[in-house]
Amino acid sequence: MSQALKHSLSTEHRAKVQARGVNVYYGDKKALSGIGLDIPEHQVSALIGPSGCGKSTFLRCLNRMNDIIEGCRVEGAITIDGADIYAKDQDVVQLRARVGMVFQKPNPFPKSIYENVAYGPRIHGLAPGRKELDDLVRDSLERAGLMGEVHDRLDHPGTSLSGGQQQRLCIARAIAVKPELILMDEPCSALDPIATAKIEELIDELRTRFTIVIVTHSMQQAARVSQRTAFFHMGELVETGSTEQIFTNPKDDRTQAYITGRIG
Amino acid sequence: MxxxxxxxxxxxxxxxxxxxxxxxxxxxxxxxxxxxxxxxVSILIIGHSAFRQSFIKLDVTFDPEVLQIGDKTDEESLRYAHFQGLIRVALREKFPEVTDRRELRELYALVSRGAADVLCEILIDDPGLMGQRHTYWLPASDDMDLFVKGEIKSSAPEIERQLSDRQIEWAERLTSDGLVDLRFNTAFFTTGDSREPELAGIWGAVKGSFYTLLVTLALSFPTGILAAIYLQEFAPKNPVTDLIEVNINNLAAVPSIVFGLLGLAVFLNFFHMPRSAPLVGGVVLALMTLPVIIIAARAALLAVPPSIREAALAVGATPMQTVFHHVAPLALPGMLTGAIIGMARALGETAPLLMIGMVAFIADIPQGVTDPATVLPVQIFLWADSPERAFMSKMAAGIMVLLGFLIAMNLIAVVLRHRFEQKW
Structure with a gap:
């Protein structure tokens, strides 16, 4: 962690994502109000907060996964590299190729391990030939730290892997599309501590190539993997800052109460 | 405590x-x-005898004089030749003591009228047989057949049975001479319907059912699956789609005869499509099956976990790619099961077909979807409605054939389900 901390202090990180005045409604219910948040490039940003505070909702705004929810409405501005992702001419499919996502429960396709990773590149036309696709799949599995475990059974179903391996397969599937941003929605909540440790290690390695936003229930996890932390409470962004500052010297009483276990 | x-x-x-x-x-x-x-068990008891048919051994001479065709041997003249006469001559040879006209008529009634057609086919195949004498096993008439199978008892009073005392005497003589044999009834599986029970077969109805279901499947399967996919995965939730959904559910519960009336009014009276044809029957049954397929397919799509859709969308698949690459393949076993159950229901359906004239007596075997035809359940109904006793066992045998097809279709559903099922 100390190494990660040094890294975050030594370099200036420009904001990859900027959210300004974001309100989200589910029907009549307001789930998020007035969120303004910068997500720095090549860092891990953790979104923490009690259940139902809106952190997952905010995450799903970043790749417009909320679009598929009936009655969901997003107001305000979210930009990636300065371009509004809710603009009329923004193509959602292109956006999701730039912004990958890993879900709470591992959800590999019921296809082979190879097909799981090859699917994204294939539909986006990232690999012109068989050879290139093979290399891309192997490279992605390698980066996800799964190649050593599955190199001899790429044709086995992805669902035959253990929970932790499935989640790394999902990460491999996400990075195979070569996204700029990876969203992780409580990626370890269904995993045992050993599998969790592997994923956390992986997140730290992936940070050099990708910008990562992770929603987590575990404050320890936020402290271990992230450089920036944002604390959400009841649909509002209470406080944001460097992870060290949030956990050692929170400015807001609610943050203080949450990280010491009094609320949430 | x-x-x-x-x-x-x-x-x-x-x-x-x-x-x-x-x-x-x-x-x-x-x-x-x-x-x-x-x-x-009751179907088996009634129906098993229909799979066997009595044959009588007769010495037949192909005598051109009896045939009344002079010296012509082309197929056309042979078709109109008097083959019935050959059998009568053969019977008279066997029973020379019978001379009275009424008695002779009773004697002739022991052999099926179809026997003449059998001889006709033999001679057409080999015209060289003209003038020669050969021994043939010819089908017995339905009453003779029932007697051989023990369903007409000689102990019953003469007035209550279809065979007279004289006929029974001749039948017993033929049997004791070893000239009567029970054989597998191939005609039942190869011919169409007939007024004579011993000649009636199920093949015409089987082919009619096949053509009808072919039309039904071709229309209702793609339409039903596409409608289900659109309604379940793409259609916006609004009052219009709600109304469509309610209507589909109601259509599945509409009595089938109503679809028959619709077919009569629209396809026959308005579009003037051919009567009694598998084409119209298939269209009517397709309308009836469509809601069943849509409901089953939607249930199958609904059962696919949403995490699969999210996974596909999150790697940048379009909604259509998500459905056709991931959701539909997972829902396929359920869709196929629904379709086959719908088809099995269509196979057993009678009422709507009565309205469009598929209840007619049709002896020819249909060669296409526009030929007049009947279907298995209607054929069973027609036989059950016939006065001749020998049709009873035909009816039960027809039920066995229908049940056989239904079981086969359900087995296919199970096998398909098993083959396409994927775990997630």
Missing amino acids: TDSLANDIRLRRRYQAERRFRIYGITATASGLLFLGVML
């Missing part, structure tokens, strides 16, 4: 309730199986 006693009693009651429930369940299952067994 009292507490634990009360607890014991409560525990015992709970176990008693459990045992009672098991007994109810076993009783219900057993009585269901009993009824099914009684039904199947």
